[in-house]
Every structure is written in structure tokens, then in C-alpha cells.
Amino acid sequence: MNFKKFETDEELVGFVLQHTDLFAADAELVVSEIGDGNINFVYRVSDQHGLSVIVKQALPYVRIIGEGWPLSQDRIRIEAEALQIAGKYCPDLAPEVYRFDQQLCAIVMEDIGSHENLRHLLIERRELPLLGNHLGRFLAQTAFYTSDFYLDSYEKKDQVSGFTNPDLCKITEDLFFLDPYCDHERNSINDHIRIEAEALWTDSALKFEVAKLKAKFLGQPQALLHADLHSGSVFANAIGTKVIDPEFAFCGPIAFDVGSIIGNLLLNYAGQSALEGDVLQRSAYQKWLLETIKTLWATFEIQFTTLIEEQGCEPTLSQTEYVDWFMAEIFTDSLGYAGTEMIRRSIGLSHVADLESIENAEARAGAERLSLEVAQHLIKYRSSFTDMASVCDWISSNYKLL
Amino acid sequence: MNFKKFETDEELVGFVLQHTDLFAADAELVVSEIGDGNINFVYRVSDQHGLSVIVKQALPYVRIIGEGWPLSQDRIRIEAEALQIAGKYCPDLAPEVYRFDQQLCAIVMEDIGSHENLRHLLIERRELPLLGNHLGRFLAQTAFYTSDFYLDSYEKKDQVSGFTNPDLCKITEDLFFLDPYCDHERNSINDHIRIEAEALWTDSALKFEVAKLKAKFLGQPQALLHADLHSGSVFANAIGTKVIDPEFAFCGPIAFDVGSIIGNLLLNYAGQSALEGDVLQRSAYQKWLLETIKTLWATFEIQFTTLIEEQGCEPTLSQTEYVDWFMAEIFTDSLGYAGTEMIRRSIGLSHVADLESIENAEARAGAERLSLEVAQHLIKYRSSFTDMASVCDWISSNYKLL
Structure with missing residues (x-):
């Protein structure tokens, strides 16, 4: 299994730059963890101009419990596909998925921070x-x-x-x-x-x-x-x-x-x-x-x-x-x-x-x-x-x- | 695709002997095609003592129409598994599956010829x-x-x-x-x-x-x-x-x-x-x-x-x-x-x-x-x-x- 949890901000920033072309070449990207859920890790990656994306990563276990409560990572594939279907039929009502990385179990998506x-x-x-x-x-x-x-x-x-x-x-x-x-x-x-x-x-x-x-x-x-x-x-x-x-x-x-x-x-x-x-x-x-x-x-x-x-x-x-x-x-x-x-x-x-x-x-x-x-x-x-x-x-x- | 329709009695007999040990070494096996359905080929393979098995093979098309009406061969896998489930819970009410060969899309099963x-x-x-x-x-x-x-x-x-x-x-x-x-x-x-x-x-x-x-x-x-x-x-x-x-x-x-x-x-x-x-x-x-x-x-x-x-x-x-x-x-x-x-x-x-x-x-x-x-x-x-x-x-x- 090639899954790897993002351990450092550099890893996360590298992942985001690899998967989107939203940010300018001179972007100074900052990472903050914003997840308040019990299960996954959610990060905001922002540049100095107010541009930002969300990264959501699913671990093979429940976040607040740890490895003692395993949970299928297939859920993040399901989430990405369900978001894409919602995005197809009511694009204004769901965050846009920029990229889903199956191996890292991570979605890069639109920041809906104004909501x-x-x-x-x-x-x-x-x-x-x-x-x-x-x-x-x-x-x-x-x-x-x-x-x-x-x-x-x-x-x-x-x-x-x-x-x-x-x-x-x-x-x-x-x-x-x-x-x-x-x-x-x-x-x-x-x-x-x-x-x-x-x-x-x-x-x-x-x-x-x-x-x-x-x-x-x-x-x-x-x-x-x-x-x-x-x-x-x-x-x-x-x-x-x-x-x-x-x-x-x-x-x-x-x-x-x-x-x-x-x-x-x-x-x-x-x-x-x-x-x-x-x-x-x-x-x-x-x-x-x-x-x-x-x-x-x-x-x-x-x-x-x-x-x-x-x-x-x-x-x-x-x-x-x-x-x-x-x-x-x-x-x-x-x-x-x-x-x-x-x-x-x-x-x-x-x-x-x-x-x-x-x-x-x-x-x-x-x-x-x-x-x-x-x-x-x-x-x-x-x-x-x-x-x-x-x-x-x-x-x-x-x-x-x- | 390795699927191959049984073309000769010898092929069919060879297949049956490979997949069952019902027949004696000196068995003289005879093949008859008995399918009256529209979709598949069904054969009876019998020896000189009255022992017999049924072989059912699913083609990738509808038998009576030909290659113009393709039909998924997955149906024979489904049939074999459904027969095995019926055989598990009411063994007297379904023919016993002796063997299912996925590659040849063929089931060797009990002959229910007395019915x-x-x-x-x-x-x-x-x-x-x-x-x-x-x-x-x-x-x-x-x-x-x-x-x-x-x-x-x-x-x-x-x-x-x-x-x-x-x-x-x-x-x-x-x-x-x-x-x-x-x-x-x-x-x-x-x-x-x-x-x-x-x-x-x-x-x-x-x-x-x-x-x-x-x-x-x-x-x-x-x-x-x-x-x-x-x-x-x-x-x-x-x-x-x-x-x-x-x-x-x-x-x-x-x-x-x-x-x-x-x-x-x-x-x-x-x-x-x-x-x-x-x-x-x-x-x-x-x-x-x-x-x-x-x-x-x-x-x-x-x-x-x-x-x-x-x-x-x-x-x-x-x-x-x-x-x-x-x-x-x-x-x-x-x-x-x-x-x-x-x-x-x-x-x-x-x-x-x-x-x-x-x-x-x-x-x-x-x-x-x-x-x-x-x-x-x-x-x-x-x-x-x-x-x-x-x-x-x-x-x-x-x-x-x-």
C-alpha cells in the first residue's frame, strides 16, 4: 500500500502545486488544518493574495480514535465521485473538485470559505x-x-x-x-x-x-x-x-x-x-x-x-x-x-x-x-x-x- | 480472450474427465446435445453403465441468433453461483454443481434426467x-x-x-x-x-x-x-x-x-x-x-x-x-x-x-x-x-x- 499521510506543510504544498495550476509562480503558500470532523484531515492551502484550495485526506482509520477503528479509504473515492456528480447537475451548490488522487486518498477542491x-x-x-x-x-x-x-x-x-x-x-x-x-x-x-x-x-x-x-x-x-x-x-x-x-x-x-x-x-x-x-x-x-x-x-x-x-x-x-x-x-x-x-x-x-x-x-x-x-x-x-x-x-x- | 466453444465430442469428453472423477477408467463416454433453449449449449455425457453428467456452456452471443446478438458470458458464472447457493440451502431441489470453469464458461453438473x-x-x-x-x-x-x-x-x-x-x-x-x-x-x-x-x-x-x-x-x-x-x-x-x-x-x-x-x-x-x-x-x-x-x-x-x-x-x-x-x-x-x-x-x-x-x-x-x-x-x-x-x-x- 502506497498510502502516505501528509506529515509536513511542504509535502502538502508540493501535492497542491502538482495537482492544480491555480497559484502563480511566486505564490507563497500557507497551510492551516481546519478539519473539525471526527474522521478525516482537512487543510486549507492559501497564497498571499487570498487564493486558496481545500485538501481533504482520508486515513485508513477514524481520526479521533486512531488505528483501533479502521475505516475503508474507499470513502474518499466515493466522496470525490459524489461531489463530481453534484457538481455536474448543480455546480453552484457543491464545491468543485479540482483533482482526486486515489493513491494518497486526497481531494483538492474549491475553498467555500465564504460560506x-x-x-x-x-x-x-x-x-x-x-x-x-x-x-x-x-x-x-x-x-x-x-x-x-x-x-x-x-x-x-x-x-x-x-x-x-x-x-x-x-x-x-x-x-x-x-x-x-x-x-x-x-x-x-x-x-x-x-x-x-x-x-x-x-x-x-x-x-x-x-x-x-x-x-x-x-x-x-x-x-x-x-x-x-x-x-x-x-x-x-x-x-x-x-x-x-x-x-x-x-x-x-x-x-x-x-x-x-x-x-x-x-x-x-x-x-x-x-x-x-x-x-x-x-x-x-x-x-x-x-x-x-x-x-x-x-x-x-x-x-x-x-x-x-x-x-x-x-x-x-x-x-x-x-x-x-x-x-x-x-x-x-x-x-x-x-x-x-x-x-x-x-x-x-x-x-x-x-x-x-x-x-x-x-x-x-x-x-x-x-x-x-x-x-x-x-x-x-x-x-x-x-x-x-x-x-x-x-x-x-x-x-x-x- | 481464451474462450473456446466445444467443437468436438472429444473436447467435451476430455473436459468432463478433467473436471470430475465420477466415471471409471474404462468408461466409454457418449455425448448428446440436449439443449432446447434459445441461448446456450447443453450436453449430456454418459457412460455405458448409465452414469451421466450435464455440461452447459454459455456462448458470448444468443445461440439461435448468432454473433449478431451478443450476451455477457458472466451469466454462466452467475448461474453457477446461484445453483451453488440453492444447493447449499435446499440440496435436493437443485442440480449439484460438480465444477464451474470460468475460462470455458462451462458448468459440469448433476444430470437430473429422471425428472x-x-x-x-x-x-x-x-x-x-x-x-x-x-x-x-x-x-x-x-x-x-x-x-x-x-x-x-x-x-x-x-x-x-x-x-x-x-x-x-x-x-x-x-x-x-x-x-x-x-x-x-x-x-x-x-x-x-x-x-x-x-x-x-x-x-x-x-x-x-x-x-x-x-x-x-x-x-x-x-x-x-x-x-x-x-x-x-x-x-x-x-x-x-x-x-x-x-x-x-x-x-x-x-x-x-x-x-x-x-x-x-x-x-x-x-x-x-x-x-x-x-x-x-x-x-x-x-x-x-x-x-x-x-x-x-x-x-x-x-x-x-x-x-x-x-x-x-x-x-x-x-x-x-x-x-x-x-x-x-x-x-x-x-x-x-x-x-x-x-x-x-x-x-x-x-x-x-x-x-x-x-x-x-x-x-x-x-x-x-x-x-x-x-x-x-x-x-x-x-x-x-x-x-x-x-x-x-x-x-x-x-x-x-x-
Whole structure:
């Protein structure tokens, strides 16, 4: 194996100069490590004029744990290819890949440093007028062009095999669909909501619905997913949005991506019930979050169905009745997956700052309880909702600050 | 490429002697070509004592067409592996593979010459007391051990990639799910049922249900399927059953296999309405066919659920509520796939002797019409049936000879 971790700034700079022609001959390149993730190393390489690129390198093990938790480096090949596909169909919404080096397991890509981590923006209650539209378009474009509606069955089967991603899928299979529904040692549960968590473990109606969602995650390769589309995988500013880090990419149910990001917006909604700050502002922000979810879904739905109509290559699947039914299924399951994301972020291993930054444990429990209640309702009664407006109405009328 | 078609008996005998030690040193081996299929070459190699083996060789093109219709030889690797899996879990129900030679694209396997082609047996109205039980067991065992209920997600994903079979799947995608639902040049339609065929092409409710079934065929890898389980892929006698020819094997919806074979039994039911012979005998045989379908389903259902209960490795999916729901889904979709098999065999490219052997075109049209009517009802109203007894009651009360 010829893999070699970048050990010095000189190695990294040499790699970047070899792989891009962005920088002038007299460029003085500076390296800073910027990765805040748990798994990979991420560096920014900048010159004295403000030009910069990002280098992401995948190690054969989990960064914060070390060699004791090995992880397939194939994930970086998958990430590079998924970024390139997103870049092909919505170039403004994903960082451009300048180069992928298979041997060094490293991607040189566009620096999206003018954008900020969406999770932080949400916690700061920043209203981003284009976010819902951008996310809806990202979801529609990436799903359509990698689905049976567009690809022929040879291309589709190649894509399913090419994006086989067992290590990363296994993380989701366990953390989303197993741990939170039993007394698992990996769970992390606020003492104040222990009773609610335990009640959830014995709710067979809930677990039945989660089993259906898990079965689709395991065995419904509808399209190439990002598959880790939480707020921390989105960077944004007032005018732009960038979706990054698709190392979990695999072919799965489209609703998983749609539901994951909706779940993250609703986690922030839950957080706003107990975060610090003016109650009027928090209440207004909750309204903005629900409006964003409605815009996201409306954009996704109209763009996806328009793409089928205009570019669908599969006559059997392009019939109106089937498309309507298909979109209704995606809608319903998106609510379910939103619920599974909210539950696993409230009582599972990996929590979110939208809730964790509420310092008072009792106040935090209130927000976590809200999250669990909304999530369970979405999972169990997702078929009772026919449009996103009624979902948002139900949430705002049952869980309002004012 | 080192592939070489067997050109002489000597080559074939040499190959068999090299790959098996079944035959004695003084064996005088005789070769006969026995393939009646359109695609491959099949030979029997026998000695003077009655010992024999079968050799099946896959050419890089379709046998009856020639080099003008190339076909991936990977299908023979897939067939060999699928036979070995069936042999592992129900050894009495599949021919034993003695050897697979990748380079020559040839399998040396058990001669099942004491069994006869099920399609011929059905046309002769032979009652096979163990057939329903054997087929139900074959379906349960092969589906369970290759499903998410048993395999871990790494093994399952390997299996999905390893059985990627685009050339053969494409045949089914077109011949089952596309051609019969439009005026396709590949279709072959009895003039006397032209009106019924045309009516079907404009039935949007039917085409909607077919789209759902096609979508699952394209994108629901529940288990490793035989995927070509018609009566000609089953050989049987009074005491035994052998399922052969799994070259279409891929990971797909379990109901496709269950429905394909049920559809073939119902095609014979339709044929009996107009085949020659005593009407009492034909009516009795129709009853036996329906009893066989009930036994097949009951055996499949009890064995599959028992396997989940006793050997299921996936806790989320092994919950009673989910298993019940899952089995109900398989039941419903099996009726749908049975319908698609009946329709494509009645008006599509590839017909079946159960209907084709009715020489009088008007009489044949009556049987084909019966097939189309039952098929359309099964596809469109499959959700209205809750058990196989009511399906069979509906058929026997609406389509009885006496």
C-alpha cells in the first residue's frame, strides 16, 4: 500500500502545486488544518493574495480514535465521485473538485470559505432567504439524474455497485435505526428524559414503522444519496449554499436525504424552544424554519416532477399516475426519516449543537422532549399528512412559543 | 480472450474427465446435445453403465441468433453461483454443481434426467403431490438466506454487486414490463384477441400498477432471485423437484420469483380451458393447480417466517409486526407479478406451450382471454386479497369449466 499521510506543510504544498495550476509562480503558500470532523484531515492551502484550495485526506482509520477503528479509504473515492456528480447537475451548490488522487486518498477542491456552517447559522438565528430553494434544487437534481427515471438500467446498476459503501452505511444502519430504539450502550441520554426514552423502546407501533424505514435504507437503491445531509454538511451565506462531505454516499431511498435535512431544521426548531435569546426572535425564527421546510419541499417536488416530464427516459415510470404516487411516497417517507434523524440526535450517540448548546439540562430536556414528540408523531402518523403545509401547521399549533 | 466453444465430442469428453472423477477408467463416454433453449449449449455425457453428467456452456452471443446478438458470458458464472447457493440451502431441489470453469464458461453438473420438464407434465395433466411443497420450500430457503433477515449488511451488499446481471435483467425489464403494455413490434398477438390487447394498452389503472411492480424489479434488492422461474425451469417427477437454469439470477423483489411460478401454474389453468381431452379431467386438473398454488404459498409463508423467527439476524426487521407486514406485501406483489407473467406469455414475445399447443386459434383465444382477465384482475386488485384461498376461490368461481 502506497498510502502516505501528509506529515509536513511542504509535502502538502508540493501535492497542491502538482495537482492544480491555480497559484502563480511566486505564490507563497500557507497551510492551516481546519478539519473539525471526527474522521478525516482537512487543510486549507492559501497564497498571499487570498487564493486558496481545500485538501481533504482520508486515513485508513477514524481520526479521533486512531488505528483501533479502521475505516475503508474507499470513502474518499466515493466522496470525490459524489461531489463530481453534484457538481455536474448543480455546480453552484457543491464545491468543485479540482483533482482526486486515489493513491494518497486526497481531494483538492474549491475553498467555500465564504460560506458558514449551516448549523452555526441556524443556532444564531440567521434567516437565509434562498436556503429552502437551494436545498430543494440540490435534492431534486442529484436524485433525478441518478435515478431509474433518468439512467438506463445498465448505468443504474453500475452506479449501485460503484457506490457500495458498507462501512459508512453500517454507521447509519446502527446509529439511526438500531441504537435509539433499545437500551444501547452507545446512546447518550439526558437524565431528565430517561423516562421518555424508555417509553420509546417499548412502543411497538413506532418500532414497526422504523423497521419499514430501515428496510428501505437497506434495500431500496432509488438514487445516489448524499446520505449524511445534516446541517453540518451544508455551508451557506445570504446568497449561496454549498453541500459538502458526501462520504456516506450510496444508492438508497431518496426520502432519506430529504428527511435528514428536514429533521435537522426541526431539531433547530426544537432547540429554539429553549435556546437563549428573545422569545419573539426565537418564535419568529421557528416560523422561518417551517417556511424554509415548505419551500424546500415545494422546490424539490416541482423540480423533480418537471425533470421527469422533460427528461424522463423510462416510459413505464414516467406515467402521471405513477409519478404522483411516487412523489407521495417520497413525501411520506421523508417525514419518517426526518423523525429518525431527530430521535437519534436527541437520545443516540451523536447529538447536535442546536440542542447541546442549551446549557441547563432541564431546559435542554424540554427541547429534547419536543424533538422526540414531533419525531414520533412524524414517524407513526406520516401517512396521515398529505402536504407539507399541514405538517408545519400541526407542528406550529402544537409546539409554539407564543 | 481464451474462450473456446466445444467443437468436438472429444473436447467435451476430455473436459468432463478433467473436471470430475465420477466415471471409471474404462468408461466409454457418449455425448448428446440436449439443449432446447434459445441461448446456450447443453450436453449430456454418459457412460455405458448409465452414469451421466450435464455440461452447459454459455456462448458470448444468443445461440439461435448468432454473433449478431451478443450476451455477457458472466451469466454462466452467475448461474453457477446461484445453483451453488440453492444447493447449499435446499440440496435436493437443485442440480449439484460438480465444477464451474470460468475460462470455458462451462458448468459440469448433476444430470437430473429422471425428472421431466414441468411444463410438459402440466400440459399432460400429471398431478405431482409434492410440487407445491417443494416449490414453496425452494422459494423460502433461497429467499431467506440471501435476504437482509439473514445476511449482515456487508454480505448483502457484496451479494447485490456480485449478482449484477444487467443483460439478463434488461430482457425481463422489456419483455415483462414494457412490450405487452404498448403496441411493440416484439409482441406476438393472436388476431382473435387483438381488441383485448389494445384495450389493455389504454388501461391507465393497470399500467400504473405495472409501473409499481417494474420499479420494484429495478430497485428492490430484497434477496437473490432465480428470476426466471417459469415451468420450463422446473423439472419434476412424482417424488422430486429440481429447479434449474438460474442464469437470470440477481437481487430483486422476492415476490417476483413467487409470482412468476404462480403465474405459470395459472397459465396452465387457462390452457386447460381449451386444451384437448376430457372436460372432467381438465376441470379436476384446474382444481389441482389451485390446490398446488395454495400449498406453495402456505409452505413458503410458514417456512420463511419460521426461518426469520429461528435464524433471523436482524433485530429491527425480526419484530412480529414487521414480519407480518412484510409477508403481506410479498403476498400482494406475488399476485401482481403472477399477472405480469401471464400477460407477457399471452401477448408478448415469448409464449408458452400451455397455450400455444391449443391448435385452433379461436379456442386458443378463449384461453388467452381467460389468462388476460385473471392477470389484469390480479394486478389491479391484488391488494383486495388477504389470503391465497380467496384468490383461488375467485378464480374457480369466475372461470370454471363445469
